[in-house]
Amino acid sequence: MSVRSVFGDARQILLASELIRLGARLQLLESETTLSRERLLKLYKELRGVSPPKGMLPFSTDWFISWQPNIHASVFMGIYHYLLDHARLNGIDAVIKAYRLYLEQMPPSPSEQPVLSLTRAWTLIRFFDNRMLSIQRCDICHGQFIGHAFQPKCGTRCGLCHPPARAGKKKRPHNITELDCSEISGSNW
Numbered sequence: 751m752s753v754r755s756v757f758g759d760a761r762q763i764l765l766a767s768e769l770i771r772l773g774a775r776l777q778l779l780e781s782e783t784t785l786s787r788e789r790l791l792k793l794y795k796e797l798r799g800v801s802p803p804k805g806m807l808p809f810s811t812d813w814f815i816s817w818q819p820n821i822h823a824s825v826f827m828g829i830y831h832y833l834l835d836h837a838r839l840n841g842i843d844a845v846i847k848a849y850r851l852y853l854e855q856m857p858p859s860p861s862e863q864p865v866l867s868l869t870r871a872w873t874l875i876r877f878f879d880n881r882m883l884s885i886q887r888c889d890i891c892h893g894q895f896i897g898h899a900f901q902p903k904c905g906t907r908c909g910l911c912h913p914p915a916r917a918g919k920k921k922r923p924h925n926i927t928e929l930d931c932s933e934i935s936g937s938n939w
Contacts, residue, residue: 762783763789765783765842766790768846769842769846770798773867773868774868775803776803777807778869808873811883814870814896818909818917820895820908821895821909823896828894829848845868845875849871884898886903886906888906890907
């Protein structure tokens, strides 16, 4: 039987609180803390005012390969690896610090969520640890970006050097009343 300490419990509650404030899902909290599910649910509701979201965590590496998420995930992984190499951080402390630095470098607009959530960043690191993803080097700019672990290393280009054709285009409005007349002139309406 393990002996629980007040200090240990307090440290776990502080860690869980910080993760919740950064947007962690319940599965991440259960994996990285020693608190019971019931305590985590109470803490989540107390801090956020709502129950944690339900559903599965991201499980596909493909999300990290698509254009915009790849850029954000590559920035995060660069920060994370730098902290591992130079700041003597590891584990969840390195993830938290790297995610905070990522948010400083890639701040979302006030009305939007960050492209890379904390849970996705944590999942990304797990994909790297399991050798499902790897760092690739762009043949054009020689920058590093995320790619599938077993894809060929030659002839690779990052999303900044080779963006998709529709990159940066705004989404079309869903409501016909929001359309600009110049957009429909010349069409077969």
